[in-house]
Amino acid sequence: MTQDVLTGGPTHRFDSMSIAGIGVVSGYGWGREFLWQGLMGAKPAACLYPGYGPGRDQQAWVGRIPDGGDPAYGSGVFGRAVQAAAVEAIADAQARGWRRHGRTVGLVHAFTLGDVADWRDFYLIDDGHRRTRDYLRMLPSTPISVVMQEFGFHGPAMNVSAACSSGNVGLLTAKMWRDAGLVDDVLCITTDVSATPDMLEQFVAMGAAVADADPFTACRPFQADTLGFTMAEASVAMLLTDAVDVPYVRVLGGAITNDAFHVVSVDPTHAQIIACAERALTNAGIDAADVTYFNAHGTGTRQCDAAERDVLTTVFDDRPAVTVLKPLIGHCQGASAAIEVAAIALSYEHGIAASAPIVAPAHPRLLNGPTAMIDGPTLKLSMGMGGNNAAVIMAQV
Template identity: 65%
Template sequence: MPGTNPNREDHHQDHMTIAGIGAVTGYGWGREVLWQGLLSGKSAATLQPGYGTGRDEQAWVSLIPDGGDPLVSTSIYGRALQESAREAIADASARGWRPGRTVGVLHAIVLGDVGNWRDFYLLDHGHRRSRDYLRLLPSTPISVLQQEFGFHGPAMNVSAACSSANVALITAKLWLRSGIADDVICVATDMSATPEMLEHFVRLGAAVGDAEPLAACRPFQEGSRGFSMGEASVAFVLSRSVERPYAAVLGGGMTNDAYHVVSVDPGHTKIFDCARLALDDAAIAPADVRYFNAHGTGTQQCDVAERDLLARMFHDRPHVYSVKPLAGHCQGAAAGVEVAAAALGYDRGIVPAAPIIAPAYERLLDGPMPFEGGITVKLSLGMGGNNSMVVLAPAD
């Protein structure tokens, strides 16, 4: 149960810190499983039957395996959300975090429990017991989480397409800065990698399912065809007070292209503005950035936009990496996976980059590398023109 911690000021941080991490991904249940999967240099994707263009065809997708606490929910979506949050809270507690009086909850969500909604309509024809219907509502998983831990702070869903997890982190920082909450549990969950969703992303020219991800998804490399779809639920405990934080979140910025529902504005003006806002909020200069944790979908328009930003704002100085070839593009939870990878890297002294398999941008890291320290920027670009960037740094 949360309560006042008399030693909070003794461990006060100037910036919001990541106090705990929990993860459920295509690699399995737990942040250590995610970490070892990233270090393996192998994709989490497997061939899934029924995902191809024909009924019996297969496609490469990174799906969360069955698991979790059946007492929490009959839906794997609800179980993954709860388990990632439980793991993050236990992790933060082991690192010296003690909840303040007001603990808020933010959930980054785009389409919600897609598979469960599909079954609701197609199998149950819209008729279920009320308690089973209520599990479909976005407010329910957050309520279950708050009830388990007795958190009475503000609770809110955040949605900004594939930029949602970054936006939730920025919102958490605003809550801490304004005093709305003493601590924030931030969860990003997306389990929308269904056959129907994959079909449409393939038709849009963004996703690839007919080839192993490392062969198809090559951000900043020749021959890249797009991203492989993935699923994840990633949770963070965010606080100003913890003895052994993973990393600090110095600042963040958000803009919108107001250009197209899918395509990136070819002028990239608002992506540049987003980066400037984030750097200004963090009170750092482009030259201070050591690592660029890319959106890195492997699509042509994304590669062009990020290369333009790297060249004209950062003068091709930062090391660059993307984990989407490994964990998949987890849509609304994508930035959650990628921030978790960066934060774990700060703690363990390794950058978990994907291996290079084709001629590549000269600053792209080739597989796991020793972490040199310094500042990381994490860019996310979402459909609908949603741009966001967060700035990470060593906690000390």
Template identity: 65%
Template sequence: MTLAGIGAVTAYGWGREALWQGLLSGKSAASVQHGYGPGRDEDAWVSLVPDGGDPVVSTSRYGRAMHESAREAITDALARGWQPGRTVGVLHAIVLGDVVNWRDFYLVDGGHRSSRDYMRLLPSTPVSVLMQEYGFHGPAMNVSAACSSANVALVTAQLWLDAGIADDVVCIATDMSATPDMVEHFVQLGAAVSDTEPLDACRPFQAGSRGFGFGEASVAFVLTRSADRPYVAVLGGAMNNDAYHVVSVDPTHAQIFECTARALDKAGLAAEDVRYFNAHGTGTRQCDMAERDLMKNMFGDQPHVYALKPLTGHCQGAAAGVEVAAAALGYERGIVPATPIVASAHPRLLDGPTPFEGGITAKLSLGMGGNNSVVLLGPVD
């Protein structure tokens, strides 16, 4: 299948061009937010999506971001020659859903709302509104696999297309959960860092990394076999689970290797075919150890490696969506929008935006609960 349309809402702004220009700037999308630090009365660095979108679509920033990213992707795909098939499905990758709206439902409204406003809270509602706007009649569902959710949605979309369940799939990943309480818990877990600018704290494949900065995003794709000018081919993918721990990665990394091997097999590729490794890159110690192990012992430290979370923040369920969008735009524009190196680094880590040499990209995504996923991207034949 091919990826024929891209839409993005990130902390860099509304639209895929805002994301692209933000990545090329080499500057983090984070800003200082008051009330996000310890005790809720201190400042913290967080990558928040600015307000925007169509108020007619939804009263919530979450609903507007989901819908606008999908609209942009669909418009983009149509301009690239996509002709929707008879059955267009929608997959929405989420983790916690509309966190802010649920919080207000309980703490502000005391659990009392009109039926119309209550229905906006349900995860099925944004998908239903999108299906109605475009008259799509294919399967529609939410997908959740922690921070691996966006990759898992892409793998699921390919399964739908291969099985004939849908002719085309609109795949969206939305996570707008960077609230003070969410940031606090991830900091307490030792995974997130909010007391300094992300490029200082989040250094995947570099010395001195402490963890990730929190981010938000909604990213959408149109996946199809019928488009004149798609961005990239999605060659294959796989997903599995460590069955080890709710937070920690299995230290043997066995299932991450197995997942990668299955994805390569699905795509008909060998490890030596991979030219770029688009890392999960949270900057945490256990993630860095797992990905360095995979780079060395499966890929022979041959691919170029890059990670985008120091720039975009860790957008949780939408993280892989942001990173796949960046890779796909890079195929068309001839640039890998890598993060600048700020410390002693892995010898294959790219230093800032770099000319794209072509070839295959492996996109790894790891989620809490042991959720592993790999998607392989390549040039369109």
């Protein structure tokens, strides 16, 4: 029996699907156009917020989602952002000719920590007591149930979590459902609204996040003197289907591996992240030489930089152009892969490869800001705590 390149198990080949609709809530604002304009303007989403820095008496750079959304979907940002991203993605897909009639639609929601701020308030402000209807809003099943009810979807609906690889894993889970015949189409949502002062404190203590330096000083993936990432938030929805007239991009395949090495640190041999990229290529049915763009996880931490440089050299012989987005968007934790997949899809749509500007001596293949796009597939790599690696490969239709 042959081995599946996605899971390491028995052969299980995916048919590709297209991204037909995109909805985004991010530090740039409520809507995918805010994301695109922010990327094209080379302006980081992060701002200085008081009460976020060391001792909570200093300012810190954070890419928080601004207030907004429909209060009917919760008192906090989390539930509102899930709903807003879903509504925008579905409306976008319909405008692009999505033919939903008679199709079974599922929903996979990828997240890491859930509604951190609301759970904190539940214990510290409400002393663990709330009306049942308000308590139910905090449960991870509630936001996806609300979306399923609103749109009358009857396929499978569940949450998945793979740390900062959750967005890629959500997309690949959606593809597995379709390959198994469980669905025709899938709405894939990824949400992380955890950039709170207490969460930021822990990531700074681990040496991963940087709170006291502007994003271009802190986060320099594939460049000299990188320090780490700026913490950020996002909720991203993408409608995956074959039944659409004008898709953004085709998802060719992907792979998932785990380092099985450490809860935080990357395996210094980089064996499993390299294997992830190689299996993704096999699953997508393309060669390394076919890949035009390598969209890095690009946290700006030294161990992430070392691992991805090794992947670029070992698997791709340093051929593809490298794009990085976290200096602009920030690190959206569990939603980081999803918002970058959305940015890649929008890049194909506009014919411009989105990437952050170079601010220090850089890898020769790193793009310097928005650059005219050429034909060819993109490999989106993601890495998450717990050794979670995931890669997705996309191409123009």
